[in-house]
Amino acid sequence: MRIGILTGGGDVPGLNPCIRSITLSAIDLGWEVIGFRRGWGGFLKIDPEDPASIAAYSYKLDRERVRGIDRMGGTILHTSRVDPRTAPEGDRTDHVLRVLDAMGVDAMITLGGDGTLRFSAHLAGLGYPIISxxxxxxxxxxxxDYCIGFSTAVTRSVEAINALRTTTESHERIAVIELFGRRSGETALLSGFLAQVDRTLISEVPVDLDRLVPLIVADKKSRPANYAVCVISEGASIVGEALPDKSDIAKSASQRLLAGVGHRLAxxxxxxxxxxxVVQELAYLMRAGEPDALxxxxxxxxxxxxxxxxxxRRMGRMVTLNQGRYDHVPADTLLRSTRSVDVEGxxxxxxxRAKLMRVEGMPMFLY
Known part of the structure; x- marks a missing residue:
């Protein structure tokens, strides 16, 4: 059995431990493991008849290759945000399948977010053996309920938020700290709750300045040190502003036309x-460095x-954590809906602010 691994989308801490686990588990079964570089984008660079291109974008993973990588952040396989169906020259799904066949890959394991796993679900729908x-x-x-990288992002955010209190307090200002989260405010909500900030603004609920500003002013006045802290998701919107082009926020920071919502709120x-x-975008620091224990x-x-x-031989599945238990669901499950904060609950x-109306019987992350 020969299996392949790739990582796609943004890097997060926890990918390398997963790569190590896959590799060692497969080797224990006598299997061969091939790591593909640069996500699905790497496949588009491989010519099955050109050994040099195969060597450039794939290599064998063995015990020595994965030794100690669990202590490293990021991904040793590198990554890209590419869906072969939307390549400039058109849908290249057939090319991906041709590469897999030519290289004798019996099954793929893909590590990624919504974009990467959508193409994985597409391949599963075509009958290719794949695990997401x-x-x-x-x-x-x-x-x-859980994706690799979430816990470390929250941990990094809480540390940074609390560190920024010293500067905010020294200058008696209002801190506006922007966290990643274009579609979902979970990271901001949990980080803000654990850091016990004054107000947390999430992607799911538009910000009404007429209501927020008096709250922030009262927060600042109520504290002897005369400062306040507000956390905001990058995907949050402000009532009264023209709705930004959704494609703008999907771009890298250097290519966006609009200032981030944290700067606009400030x-x-x-x-x-x-x-x-005090305005701070935590941005890539949230995904930097080694993974936390979880x-x-x-x-x-x-x-x-x-x-x-x-x-x-249970293929076409996505591994999951649900209600605190490891499980798996069909690979196309992520296509059925979107995941966001349970605002009501x-x-x-x-x-x-976060509210904890109920805790009994809830999983560890309360989601």
Whole structure:
């Protein structure tokens, strides 16, 4: 048996532990493991008849190759945000399948977010043997309660938010801290709750400045140190602003036409209150560095489960964590809906804060 692995989309801590787990689990079964570089984009660079292109975009994974990588962030396989169906020259699904056939790959394990796994579901629908592993620090893949990278992103965010309190307090300002989360506000909601910030603004609920500003001013005045902290998801919207082009926020920061929502909110706050602000986009720092203990654990477990599914010939599945238990669902499950914050159950949209109305019987992350 020869299996392939790739990572696609944004990197997150926990990918390398998962790669190590897959590789060692497969080797223990006597299988060969091929790592494909640069996600699905790497496939488009491979010419099955050109050994040099195969060597450039794939290599054998063995015990030595994966030794110690579980302590590293990012992905040793590198990554890209490419869907072969939307290549400039048209749908290249057939090319991907031709590469897999020519290289003798019996099954693929793909680690990615919504974009990467959508193409994986497409291949599964065509009958190709594939197992998907969800990873995204936004935790927004439908069908699983947890994605690799989420815990580390929250941990990094809480550390940074609390560190920024010293500067905010010293200058008696209002801190506006923007976190990743274009479609889902889970990362901001949980980070804001754990860091016990004054207000948390999420992608799912538009920000009404007429309601928010008095709350922030009261927060600042109520604290002897005379400062306040507000966390906001990058995908949040502000009531009264022209709705930004959704494609703009999908671009890298250097290519966006609009300032980030954190900077826009800070300008509104300064104009309405006369108070100074501290603005910080945590951005890539949220996904930088080594994985925390939970993402190592989930990475190892997801990788082992993926190999077990292939070994038992249960293909076309996505590994999941649901209600605190490892499980798996059809690979196309993520296509059925979108995952977002349960606003009614977990968020107070009038006071812009997390709320815990119920805890008994809930899973660890309350989602």
């Amino acid at each position: 592993i969800p990873k995204t620090m936004d935790n927004d893949v439908f069908g699983t 300008k509104h706050l300064e104009a309405r209150t006369g108070q100074g602000t 993402d190592r654990m989930v990475g190892f477990a997801f990788g082992g489960l993926a190999v077990q599914l292939i070994h038992s 977990l968020y107070d949209p009038y006071h812009y």
